[in-house]
Amino acid sequence: MKVLLVNGSPHQNGSTSLALEEAEQVLNRNGIETERLWLGVKAVQGCIACGKCRKLGKCVFNDVVNEVNERADEFDALIIGSPVYYGGPCSQITAFLDRLFYSGGKKYHKKLGAAVVSCRRGGATASFERLNKYFEMNNMPVVTSQYWNQIHGNNREEAMQDLEGRQTMRTMAENMSWLLKCIEAGRAAGVKDPEYEPRIGMNFIR
Numbered sequence: 079m080k081v082l083l084v085n086g087s088p089h090q091n092g093s094t095s096l097a098l099e100e101a102e103q104v105l106n107r108n109g110i111e112t113e114r115l116w117l118g119v120k121a122v123q124g125c126i127a128c129g130k131c132r133k134l135g136k137c138v139f140n141d142v143v144n145e146v147n148e149r150a151d152e153f154d155a156l157i158i159g160s161p162v163y164y165g166g167p168c169s170q171i172t173a174f175l176d177r178l179f180y181s182g183g184k185k186y187h188k189k190l191g192a193a194v195v196s197c198r199r200g201g202a203t204a205s206f207e208r209l210n211k212y213f214e215m216n217n218m219p220v221v222t223s224q225y226w227n228q229i230h231g232n233n234r235e236e237a238m239q240d241l242e243g244r245q246t247m248r249t250m251a252e253n254m255s256w257l258l259k260c261i262e263a264g265r266a267a268g269v270k271d272p273e274y275e276p277r278i279g280m281n282f283i284r
Contacts, residue, residue: 079258080111082146082153086160086171088119093196093237094159097229100244101157101194104251110258113153117142122173131181143174147182154258155190155221158209162197167205175212183216188271190257191218192250194227196237202228217274221257223250 083102087094095116102112123139130138137143158175160167179186191213195205206226213220225246231237238244265271 079109079154079262080113080152081105081155081157081254081258083112083114083157084159084171084174085114085116086158086168086174087196088168088170089161090116090118092161092234093229093231094161094194096234096237097194097196097227097243097247098157098159100247101192101251101254104248105255108252108255108259110255115142115146117170117174122170123177124169124173125176125180127180137177137181139177143177143181146178147185150182150185153189154261155192155254156186156213156218157192157194157254158212159194159196160205160209162195162201162205165201165204167195167208172208175209179212179216187217187274189218190221190254190261191216192221192227192254194229194247194250196229196231198230198232202226202230217272219257221250221254223247223253 083098085095085098098114105112123141128138136147158171160171193206193209195202195209203226206228210220223246225242227246227250229237229243229247230240
């Protein structure tokens with residue numbers, strides 16, 4: 079079992095990274111393998127809705143999005159981390175996720191998903207909701223915690239003082255570890271994965 083943790087913050091070792099580290103330590107302690115991905119400080123190309131991924135099987139922009147999608151089978155769960163900018167997730171992570179799921183959404187069906195956000199003061203719940211929609215629209219069970227997965231602090235040092243926020247990350251990771259093991263045990267016992275009907279899509283302008 080393996081979890082990919084994506085850090086969308088331009089600060090590699092800031093408060094978002096701290097939140098992911100809290101989760102990662104618990105996952106590793108429970109025998110779950112992890113891998114960290116930092117998107118860095120370079121711009122991430124946004125989706126232009128060209129639809130070419132449907133023919134090519136990958137995004138037309140060949141970058142980290144295609145690299146992750148090519149390795150999707152390696153991961154059993156995703157944890158997505160973002161700072162809060164103007165009441166929402168940062169542009170790097172939303173550009174990454176827009177293209178990741180538009181070009182490879184089916185690769186993530188039935189994998190677990192969790193979002194974590196860091197903020198100085200406000201906007202955490204709106205950002206958290208936005209990130210969770212990627213999971214909810216792609217048949218991914220969302221892993222919860224004892225509170226919303228948010229940590230507060232203007233930098234890593236301040237976020238270290240948010241004891242409740244750090245604990246919330248650890249609780250989320252405990253839940254993710256348990257669910258991953260339950261899924262593995264269920265499959266070993268012959269419980270079949272869900273089978274989905276062909277998708278029905280409707281446009282309301284005729």
